[in-house]
Amino acid sequence: MDILKPADTPLLGIPAPVIALCVLVLAAIFFSYVMYKRIDLMRKAAPDPRFSNIPARVWRALLYGFGQWRQPRYLGAGILHILLFAGFMILSLRSLTLIGRGFSSTFHLPFLTGPIGFAYESLKDYTVLVVLIVCVIAILRRAIFHPSRYQHPGVPGHEYEAYVILGLVAALMVTDMVHDGSLFKLESVPGAYHWFPAAAFASLFMPSHDSSVLNALHVGGYWAHILVFFGLLNYLPISKHFHVITAIPNVYFSNLNRGAIKPVRYGVEDWMTLDQCGVSDLTSFTWKHILDFYSCADCGRCTDNCPANAVGRTLSPKMISVKARDYAYENYPIFGKAHSGGSENKKLVGDIITESEIWACTTCGACEAECPIFIEYIDKIVDMRRYLIDRGEIPQSLQKPLQQIKKKGNAYGAMKSKRAAWAKGLEDAEVRILSEGESCDLLFFVDSCGSFDPRIQEISKSFAKIMSRNNLDFAILGQDENDSGNEVRRLGEEGLFEQVSAKNIEAFKSRNFNEIVSFDPHALNAIRNDYPETFPVIHSSQLISRLLNRKTMSLNRDWVGDRVVTYHDPCYLGRHNGVYDEPRDVLKSIPGIKYKEMERSFSRSFCCSGGGLLLWYENEDEKERMGEVRVRMAAEVGAQVIVTACPFCLINLEDAIKTTGNEGKIEVIDLIELVDRSMS
Amino acid sequence: MNIIVCMKWIPDTSEADLTVAAGAKDIKKDDLDHDINDWDRFAVEEAVQIKEKVGGKVTVVCVAPEDSEETLRECLARGADEAFQVWSDEMEGGDGYCTASILAKFIKNRDFDLVLTGTLAEDDGAGQVGGMLAAMLDIPSSTLVSKIEIHDKKASFLRELEGGLYESVETDIPCLISVATGLNEPRFVSIRAVRKVASIDIPNMGIEELGMDAGQVGQAGARLVMEEVSLPPEGEGAEIIAGKPEESAARLAEILKEKGALG
Ligand code: SF4
Ligand code: SF4
Numbered sequence: 001m002d003i004l005k006p007a008d009t010p011l012l013g014i015p016a017p018v019i020a021l022c023v024l025v026l027a028a029i030f031f032s033y034v035m036y037k038r039i040d041l042m043r044k045a046a047p048d049p050r051f052s053n054i055p056a057r058v059w060r061a062l063l064y065g066f067g068q069w070r071q072p073r074y075l076g077a078g079i080l081h082i083l084l085f086a087g088f089m090i091l092s093l094r095s096l097t098l099i100g101r102g103f104s105s106t107f108h109l110p111f112l113t114g115p116i117g118f119a120y121e122s123l124k125d126y127t128v129l130v131v132l133i134v135c136v137i138a139i140l141r142r143a144i145f146h147p148s149r150y151q152h153p154g155v156p157g158h159e160y161e162a163y164v165i166l167g168l169v170a171a172l173m174v175t176d177m178v179h180d181g182s183l184f185k186l187e188s189v190p191g192a193y194h195w196f197p198a199a200a201f202a203s204l205f206m207p208s209h210d211s212s213v214l215n216a217l218h219v220g221g222y223w224a225h226i227l228v229f230f231g232l233l234n235y236l237p238i239s240k241h242f243h244v245i246t247a248i249p250n251v252y253f254s255n256l257n258r259g260a261i262k263p264v265r266y267g268v269e270d271w272m273t274l275d276q277c278g279v280s281d282l283t284s285f286t287w288k289h290i291l292d293f294y295s296c297a298d299c300g301r302c303t304d305n306c307p308a309n310a311v312g313r314t315l316s317p318k319m320i321s322v323k324a325r326d327y328a329y330e331n332y333p334i335f336g337k338a339h340s341g342g343s344e345n346k347k348l349v350g351d352i353i354t355e356s357e358i359w360a361c362t363t364c365g366a367c368e369a370e371c372p373i374f375i376e377y378i379d380k381i382v383d384m385r386r387y388l389i390d391r392g393e394i395p396q397s398l399q400k401p402l403q404q405i406k407k408k409g410n411a412y413g414a415m416k417s418k419r420a421a422w423a424k425g426l427e428d429a430e431v432r433i434l435s436e437g438e439s440c441d442l443l444f445f446v447d448s449c450g451s452f453d454p455r456i457q458e459i460s461k462s463f464a465k466i467m468s469r470n471n472l473d474f475a476i477l478g479q480d481e482n483d484s485g486n487e488v489r490r491l492g493e494e495g496l497f498e499q500v501s502a503k504n505i506e507a508f509k510s511r512n513f514n515e516i517v518s519f520d521p522h523a524l525n526a527i528r529n530d531y532p533e534t535f536p537v538i539h540s541s542q543l544i545s546r547l548l549n550r551k552t553m554s555l556n557r558d559w560v561g562d563r564v565v566t567y568h569d570p571c572y573l574g575r576h577n578g579v580y581d582e583p584r585d586v587l588k589s590i591p592g593i594k595y596k597e598m599e600r601s602f603s604r605s606f607c608c609s610g611g612g613l614l615l616w617y618e619n620e621d622e623k624e625r626m627g628e629v630r631v632r633m634a635a636e637v638g639a640q641v642i643v644t645a646c647p648f649c650l651i652n653l654e655d656a657i658k659t660t661g662n663e664g665k666i667e668v669i670d671l672i673e674l675v676d677r678s679m680s
Numbered sequence: 681m682n683i684i685v686c687m688k689w690i691p692d693t694s695e696a697d698l699t700v701a702a703g704a705k706d707i708k709k710d711d712l713d714h715d716i717n718d719w720d721r722f723a724v725e726e727a728v729q730i731k732e733k734v735g736g737k738v739t740v741v742c743v744a745p746e747d748s749e750e751t752l753r754e755c756l757a758r759g760a761d762e763a764f765q766v767w768s769d770e771m772e773g774g775d776g777y778c779t780a781s782i783l784a785k786f787i788k789n790r791d792f793d794l795v796l797t798g799t800l801a802e803d804d805g806a807g808q809v810g811g812m813l814a815a816m817l818d819i820p821s822s823t824l825v826s827k828i829e830i831h832d833k834k835a836s837f838l839r840e841l842e843g844g845l846y847e848s849v850e851t852d853i854p855c856l857i858s859v860a861t862g863l864n865e866p867r868f869v870s871i872r873a874v875r876k877v878a879s880i881d882i883p884n885m886g887i888e889e890l891g892m893d894a895g896q897v898g899q900a901g902a903r904l905v906m907e908e909v910s911l912p913p914e915g916e917g918a919e920i921i922a923g924k925p926e927e928s929a930a931r932l933a934e935i936l937k938e939k940g941a942l943g
Contacts, residue, residue, distance in 0.1 A: 272872050392758070392867025399868050406871070407713050413695045415711065495871025 003186050004215040005105030006222040020102025020226070027230035034237045034334055041282065041290055041332045047266045048286035050253040057252050060374075065248040070372040073604075074301060080134050080141075081372075084169075087131035088244070094124045094176070095229055102226060121196070125180070128173045128198040135170040139163065149300025155322060158240065158298065165241045168232045175228055177202035178221030182214045238334065240325070243297040247373045250295040253288055254374035259529035259576040261489050262286075262379045264386060271494070278386025278492065280349045282328055285380065292375045293328055296321035302367035302377070307607040312623035313360035317367040317377045323352050349384050358384045359395055360619060362610030362626075363490045364571040369603045378490070385492030397618045398491060406496055409482040409503070410448035411613055420478040422450075422457040429464035434475035439512035441473035442543070447523040448483045449612075449647045455654070456647040462676035463519055463540055469679065470547055474517070480507040484523035486572070487612030489530055501531050508535055517543050519672050521572035521579075521646045522611045528577065539573060540672055541645050545582040548589050555590045559677035563667075564594045566639035568630065568653065569605035570646030583645045583671050590678060596637045606630050608656075611648030627656030634666060645671040681736035681830060683727040683794045685760070686783050686813070688717040689744035689751050690803040704908045705773075716751050719798025723859045725866040727796050728759035730830055736793070737761045741786055743771065743779050752882050757873035758866070768886035773899035773906075776808030782897060783809065784816035785890040794835065795856040799823045810858035821856035822849060826863045 007016050050057075063069045068085055071078035093109060100107030112120050142150060142162060152158040181202025184192065193200030207213050236244050243250075264271035264278065266286070271277060279285050285293075302317040303309050309316050327348055332338045346352060361381045368376055388394060394402075401411035408416055423431035434440055444467070450460040467474045482500040489497035504527070508516070518524050519540035527537045547553045567587060573579045580602050587595060600606045609626035610617070631653060634642045644650055653668040691712040701708045716724075727738045740755040740763045742748050752763040766782060774782075787795060795817070797810040807823070814821030826846075827838040836850040840860055887897060894900060919935075921928040936942045 272875050277872060389868060389870050390872060392869065392873065394868040396865055399866075402868070403715075407692075407715070413692070415696055417711070493870055495875065499871060 002211060002215070003183065004219055005101075006219045007102055007105040007107075009219050011223070017103045019223075020099070023102075023226060023230060024099065027234060031230075031234050031237070034234065037332065037334050038237055038242075038294060041328060041338075042287040044283045045285055045287040045290050046283070048262075048288045049266055050288055053256055056256055057254075060254060060256075061248055061252040064372070064374065065251040068372070070370070073370065073372075077299070080138055083130055083134045084138075087127045087134070090123060090127045091131070093120065098176075098179075098222070098225060098229075101222070118195075125196040125198045128176050129201065132170055132173040132177075132198075135166050135173070139166050139170075142166075147300075149304045149318075150298065151300075152298070152319065152322060153316070155319065155326065158322065161239050161241065162298075164235070165232075165239065168228060168235065171228045172225065172232065173198075174202075175221050175225035178217050179225055180221075182206060182217035182221060186211060186214050186218065237294075238329070240296070240298045240322070243295045243373065246291060246295040247297070250291055250373050250375070253291065255376055255379070257529065258578070259525050259572075261382050261530060264383075264494055276387070277390040277494070278388070279380070279383035280347065280387045282324070282331070282348060284387075285324075285383070289376065289380055290328065292380075293321050293325040295373055296325065296375055297373070298322060299372070301370045301372065302375070305366040305370045305604065307364060307366065307609070307626045307629070308360045308362060308622075310606075310629060311626050313356075313619055313621050314354065315357045315360035320353055320357070320377065320380070321375060324348065327352055349387055353384065355388060355393065356621065358388065359398075359617070360621070362571070362607050362614060364607035364610065365575040366571070366604070366607065369575050382490055382492055385490075386494060387492075389492040394491070395617065397616050398613060401613050401616045402488065402491070402493055402496065405448075405483050405485075405488060405500060405613075409500065410452055411483065411616065412448060412452040414452045416479050419446075419451045419481060420476060422446075422460050423464065423476065426461055426464060429461070429468040431464050432475040433478035434511050434513070436480075436510040437512075438475070440475040441514050442467065442475075443508070443511070443513040443516045444474050444476050445484070445516050445518040445520075445523050445527065445537075446476055446481060447518060447520045449651075450520060451481070453647070453651070455651060459519055459647060459650070459670045459672050462670075462673045466544070466553075466672065466676055466679065470552055475513075477504075477507050477511075482507075483612075484518075484520070484526040486522040486526035486530070487610075487614060489526070491613060497530070501526070505531060505533055509533075519645070519647065519670070520611075521570045521577065522648070525572045525576050539577070539579055539582070539645070541573070541583040541586060542579065544671070544675055545585050548586060554680050555586070555675065555678040556680045557590055557592055557678070559674065560590060560593055560641060562594065563640035564596050564638050565641045565643060566596050566598050566634050566637060567601070568598070568608070568634070568642055568644040568649055569601055569603075570611075570644060570649050571605065571607050572611065573645055574605055575603055583643070586671060586675065587643060596639060598633050598637055598639070600633060606633060608644075608649045608652035611646060615648060615651065625652070625656055625659065627652035628660050631656040631660050631662055631666065635660075635662065640666055642666060642668045643671055643674055644668065681730060681734050681794065682739070682790070682792045683730060683736060683796060684739045684741060684787055684790065684792045685720070685723050685727045685755070686795065686797045686809065687720040687724065687740050687742045687752070687755060688798070688801045688803075688809075689714050689742050689748040690717045690801055693803070698911065700909050700911060704910065705906050706909055714747065714751065716754065717798055717801045717803070719800055719802070719859065719861055721798075721866045722861050722863055723796040723798050724755050724758050724760060725864045726828060726859055727794075728867075729864060730794070730828065731759070731761075734830060739764070739790070739792075741766060741783065743767065743782050746884070749882055753874055753877060753880075754869045756877040756880050756882075757869045762880070763882045764885055765882055766885045766890070768888075768897070770887060770894040770898045770900070773902065774897055775902040775904040776806050777812060777903050778897050778901045780809045780812035780816060781901065782890065782892065783813050785892055786885070787813075787817060793853045794830070795819070795854070797856065797858045799825075799858040799860055807858075810856060814856040817854075817856065819854050819856055820851045821858065822851070823858040824860045825857050826860045828857060828859075828863070 009016055011019055068082045071081050097109055177198050180199040184196055184199035185203040185206050236242050300318050306317055363378050404411050404413040420433055446460055449456040482503045485497040485500040516535055516537040517540055524537055524539050527535055607626055608630050642653055650668055650670050657663055657666055691709050692715050696712055699708045731738050738760040740760045742752055743766045745767050748765055752765055756763050800807045824839050825837045826840040829836050833853055834850055835853050835855055839847040841847055921931050
């Protein structure tokens with residue numbers, strides 16, 4: 001039978017290559033224009049130096065972008081996505097080939113000829129079938145199960161987008177199948193269905209011997225495919241599915257400084273002299289943060305893991321991206337003038353993203369650890385807080401503790417002179433206060449909670465005792481220590497952070513030591529990741545693990561006994577500093593310990609509601625305390641002892657034990673106290 | 681609308697171990713941090729909010745030694761336009777009457793529509809200055825005000841009474857209003873906000889500039905004589921109620937009844 005090739009078949013008397021050229025040029029012009037508009041907003045945004053450390057970035061893009069490494073954290077959806085993504089990769093060559101076939105019926109990509117070309121054609125056909133099946137499953141999954149993480153509370157009109165995209169992708173596959181299925185039938189090579197299952201499958205639905213119909217399907221399928229392809233391409237940058245284009249660049253440019261907060265504005269010597277501090281509108285975000293907004297795929301994994309969201313606070317990280325993107329599309333439209341002030345005078349920060357959302361975040365990092373494409377929230381939230389603080393707007397409950405830090409170096413309002421009072425007259429430890437010019441091996445950074453909170457002083461004492469028992473040469477700063485500033489910075493009071501950190505840095509530099517050690521992960525994080533100068537600093541659990549490895553110390557089961565023990569990963573130790581193993585190693589060194597992991601552990605740990613100044617923060621929206629949710633998770637695995645390695649986790653969880661009626665059933669203890677009670 | 685806010689600079693005794701100074705006329709203050717009287721914080725905020733609404737100028741004045749400058753600067757950071765620190769060594773040891781006289785002298789020569797103070801000071805809780813100052817200035821005054829509205833030449837305000845009652849009052853201006861805490865949400869003062877007002881001069885005025893003589897201020901001018909400051913006698917210690925929650929609750933109820941706290 002004669003086979004009509006699309007390139008050789010004029011439409012309405014117009015030669016096919018002319019039409020192909022028109023479609024290509026029009027689509028390319030529109031696409032470039034839209035992309036230009038989108039990039040234009042990024043160009044107006046604040047600077048962000050994301051161009052260094054190329055090897056690490058390439059590796060990230062390979063592993064998490066092309067490798068889709070984070071996708072299987074949600075197994076079902078992850079597998080579907082990996083299949084779709086792989087399909088896209090494979091079929092991109094097919095799309096190029098088909099575009100070329102509009103100009104010449106023999107067009108093929110240079111390397112896709114002969115047997116390789118045949119193998120590719122076959123692979124492509126299998127892929128088309130798989131992608132079509134995935135689309136159908138994905139559509140059914142959404143329509144039938146309505147997974148809650150796909151919802152857009154308060155911002156209607158987004159759910160349909162997923163159907164449009166899935167529908168377009170499915171249409172792309174179907175048109176390909178029509179185009180190839182008709183050819184399959186026309187050529188009718190016996191046994192070829194092994195190689196071309198999609199084409200073979202499509203051909204089943206076609207009339208058997210009417211070559212004019214088959215040729216019409218072949219040519220029609222082709223043009224339908226081309227139109228759907230360019231339609232989809234141009235729909236992406238105006239929909240949530242922009243991520244198809246931006247996700248990999250977004251991963252490439254993702255934040256490599258784990259645990260740190262960005263400066264107020266990059267490239268500015270003295271931010272204090274800026275007209276505005278922090279972020280109030282789109283263009284005061286950095287260009288990367290705008291790219292984040294474009295890239296969010298609305299998958300809802302961040303919100304699904306957000307503890308603030310889980311207890312009923314108004315915060316949903318995903319909705320920050322969705323609302324900001326809507327705002328960007330509305331105020332920087334494709335056609336017409338941008339109105340940078342925002343429509344109807346609705347301000348991005350305050351009206352669209354509300355203060356209650358902005359203050360609800362504990363900066364736990366669960367959202368960022370989960371996002372498959374590394375979208376950031378903490379820096380954005382801190383930047384918005386900086387703006388609010390600059391206007392004097394901060395929840396009343398946080399004002400007093402901040403003022404106390406400013407005046408006395410601690411949020412407790414205690415007198416500086418009493419900072420080392422806990423260390424006086426201890427029975428089994430001698431705590432030296434290191435004066436200027438003196439030396440020690442380990443500088444024990446106690447931080448405010450360990451110095452002033454009576455419950456946490458117990459950990460300070462235990463730690464001093466352990467170090468004394470092991471004959472370590474340690475000392476504290478005493479009066480010269482100031483609050484580490486970890487939460488001060490994260491609440492957006494950058495000036496105060498600079499003040500306290502400068503005092504600590506001065507104190508460090510005027511003394512000699514080999515390492516700083518702290519049992520407070522918040523202090524560890526600030527010193528390691530936020531301070532402008534570098535000091536070697538470790539967490540107490542790392543020190544203990546070291547002592548156990550050196551065999552200078554061992555632990556027994558006297559205190560733990562037969563109880564089931566679980567470990568709660570503190571956000572600032574685990575997610576923000578990657579210390580997951582040492583605390584577990586310490587626990588597992590206890591002979592015969594009954595250890596059980598909670599379902600949410602390691603990088604999926606559930607925040608207990610935040611440390612430092614957040615102890616003072618009162619949220620009116622939450623229905624229960626995060627600590628209570630966490631205690632229930634421990635109860636679920638039958639834990640009788642919850643070990644943590646952060647003083648604030650201890651306070652929050654101990655409270656929650658009482659309010660959930662688990663007193664006497666579950667006990668919370670800091671790792672250091674447990675070691676103190678289990679030393680042989 | 682020109683508003684003058686009188687601010688008191690007081691020692692922060694919340695977490696300190698208080699000791700009585702030699703001579704037993706005062707507590708030892710050397711080690712204590714000082715800050716704005718919390719009631720006055722609301723007064724400053726209210727003044728700034730009124731200015732933001734109707735325009736005008738906010739002046740803050742504080743009768744206290746030089747070290748109070750930092751606190752006055754924070755008032756500028758809150759939005760006040762000018763701040764004055766009033767002090768001479770002779771002012772040491774004065775009472776509320778002296779303070780009111782000094783403030784009256786300061787205010788009299790100025791153009792003002794409204795004087796705001798806190799109703800009380802956290803340190804001595806005397807609550808004298810507002811009323812006396814109004815009398816000296818010969819203007820109407822009110823205390824414990826929880827909402828203020830200014831229109832034309834009148835000020836109307838709400839007073840919060842016992843039992844949740846509100847009293848709504850109106851007066852001509854100029855007037856003096858002593859505010860209650862909680863009538864607004866005072867803004868936060870960041871380090872940068874203070875830095876921004878670093879170059880504003882905070883003039884210092886003494887008895888000479890005010891045209892007063894030493895006999896009118898300090899101990900010489902005081903009408904109340906401080907006899908002695910003392911710490912309360914140590915109590916007998918707390919009773920810790922041990923036992924199961926139900927038992928200890930029952931015991932607690934018993935004690936409360938015994939002492940007449942429960943009917
Ligand atoms: S950092 Fe934690 S609390 Fe904040 S938005 Fe992310 S998950 Fe939620
Ligand atoms: S931020 Fe990331 S995890 Fe959250 S919805 Fe967007 S793509 Fe998904």
